[in-house]
Amino acid sequence: MPDVLKIVLLLLKLKNLTMKKLYSLIALVTLFTINTQATVFTVTSLANTNTVGTLFYCISQANMSIGPHTINFSIAGTIAVNTQLPTLTQAITIDGTTAPGYSNTPVVMLDGTSMLNGNGLVITSPNCKIYGLDINNFPYRGIQVNGDAADNFIIGALGKGNVIRNNDYYGIEVDGADNGKIEDNKIGTDPTGMTCAPNLYDGIDLGNAANNDSILHNQISCNGYNGIQIGGSNNNVVQGNLVGPLLGTCTGSGYRGVDIEGGSTGNKIGGANFAEWNKIAGNLYWGIEVKGTGTINNLISGNSFSCNDYDAIEINTGGNNNMLPPVVSTANGTTVTGTSLANAIIEVFKAQNTNATLCPTTPNTQGTDYLGTVTANGTGNWTMTGTFNGYITATQRDVSNNSSSFSVTVYTGIPGTLTNSCSGNVIITSVGTVTGENLFSVYPNPSNGTITINSTEKGELIVLNSIGEKLQLFSVEAGKNEINLSELATGIYFLQLNGSTQQISVSR
Numbered sequence: 001m002p003d004v005l006k007i008v009l010l011l012l013k014l015k016n017l018t019m020k021k022l023y024s025l026i027a028l029v030t031l032f033t034i035n036t037q038a039t040v041f042t043v044t045s046l047a048n049t050n051t052v053g054t055l056f057y058c059i060s061q062a063n064m065s066i067g068p069h070t071i072n073f074s075i076a077g078t079i080a081v082n083t084q085l086p087t088l089t090q091a092i093t094i095d096g097t098t099a100p101g102y103s104n105t106p107v108v109m110l111d112g113t114s115m116l117n118g119n120g121l122v123i124t125s126p127n128c129k130i131y132g133l134d135i136n137n138f139p140y141r142g143i144q145v146n147g148d149a150a151d152n153f154i155i156g157a158l159g160k161g162n163v164i165r166n167n168d169y170y171g172i173e174v175d176g177a178d179n180g181k182i183e184d185n186k187i188g189t190d191p192t193g194m195t196c197a198p199n200l201y202d203g204i205d206l207g208n209a210a211n212n213d214s215i216l217h218n219q220i221s222c223n224g225y226n227g228i229q230i231g232g233s234n235n236n237v238v239q240g241n242l243v244g245p246l247l248g249t250c251t252g253s254g255y256r257g258v259d260i261e262g263g264s265t266g267n268k269i270g271g272a273n274f275a276e277w278n279k280i281a282g283n284l285y286w287g288i289e290v291k292g293t294g295t296i297n298n299l300i301s302g303n304s305f306s307c308n309d310y311d312a313i314e315i316n317t318g319g320n321n322n323m324l325p326p327v328v329s330t331a332n333g334t335t336v337t338g339t340s341l342a343n344a345i346i347e348v349f350k351a352q353n354t355n356a357t358l359c360p361t362t363p364n365t366q367g368t369d370y371l372g373t374v375t376a377n378g379t380g381n382w383t384m385t386g387t388f389n390g391y392i393t394a395t396q397r398d399v400s401n402n403s404s405s406f407s408v409t410v411y412t413g414i415p416g417t418l419t420n421s422c423s424g425n426v427i428i429t430s431v432g433t434v435t436g437e438n439l440f441s442v443y444p445n446p447s448n449g450t451i452t453i454n455s456t457e458k459g460e461l462i463v464l465n466s467i468g469e470k471l472q473l474f475s476v477e478a479g480k481n482e483i484n485l486s487e488l489a490t491g492i493y494f495l496q497l498n499g500s501t502q503q504i505s506v507s508r
Helices: 002-012 019-035 055-062
Strands: 039-043 069-073 077-080 092-095 108-111 121-123 129-131 133-136 143-146 163-165 172-175 181-183 204-207 214-216 219-221 228-231 237-239 242-244 258-261 268-270 279-281 288-291 299-301 304-306 313-316 327-331 335-339 345-351 367-375 381-385 391-397 440-443 450-455 459-464 470-476 479-484 491-497 500-506
Touching (some): 039 055, 055 069, 055 092, 299 391, 335 391, 345 381, 367 381, 440 491, 470 479
Parallel strands (some): 039 069, 077 108, 092 129, 121 143, 133 163, 143 172, 172 204, 204 228, 219 242, 228 258, 237 268, 242 279, 258 288, 288 313
Antiparallel strands (some): 327 335, 345 367, 345 391, 440 450, 450 479, 459 470, 459 491
């Protein structure tokens, strides 16, 4: 109310303002102030009725004013949703991690078994956030982010992910909404990630110009069609995900791991940094398919592929300008050579058939262990030196990020083994894993558990182990930051900040 009084005093200074007009303006300002106050609602009942304390009621009340609003839980358990919950039409955060007993696994379930039609949650407003829910058995989508107005959505976060399973259409559909984030969810599995619980169509579907969205660090397994579908949508990022297999076995999507089509451009699957790599494995068609005229400039970089029945990467019918793979000409224990487009960027991998017993009935041309990147010269010749064994394969891309499929494999003449198998997260190989040395420094290194981060930027510092699993999260300010890693056992870890990574050794 003090802000309202300031405005009233300002209005009194205006000339030709009648008392009637003044009272009307005061009422409007007061109403606007009340309707923009952030409110916290608490779910205290598991009923699915529009009565005080239910999730239905809390969403209905939050929709009545601009907010932003938060819905917390003082109760855990299953909400049997027999009537569609209200659409989120204001900036609302639904936070299941506030329920008693939450510890990285949802304890609040939205169960749509009793519904004849409808979705779990529908979002039409910007700035909505969904954390820590188990959303399952709905006739349509688990979560629908619907329309151009629903930008800046967040579904899950580190340590606050959702489980989205057993829905009869998409797990998550994003229709036209931009600048959103889908992070740290399990989509198509039970809460352990060890058992299939598929959504019958795509795990995640981005369509109708859903642009600049990020799909990060999710497990997207077992879904009936594609793990991730990107159709007519641009500049999206897919990084750090497990797309296809379960954590313990090789069971993939019913069709592709990732499908990019419909004129989608500028999408990024993986990246130069190890924490950006996806494992895309065990899918019944291709690991990634890029298809259709105008579906161009889509980057595929640094991922781990194996056991995809129709091959790792398929480029066809104009996708990525029909970019062909490079040729690996020779390979031995110290040198790999080949030919490609002039000035192409070549990524070299150890191929799946390095391990003859790993999915022997699927194509060998699948890059399982990333080994490094080299740039071809102006005549298209390239050479990489290092230590090599097993079979070698490679991809190429042009300066516009049109990535190719994998080349035919070439044997080095030296028996080898693979670091990565089909199941589980990406295990890091020895080349190209440390980047961004100038963004932040770490000392002492090695450390006994307490370190100082000297950063040039503010951000979230993620601690990962050697297989890319996220262990801890710290807020970092620009300048010096004291970080306590005393919970970590002796070993090698990676610190990631704003896309840059440092390796650190912890010893006891």
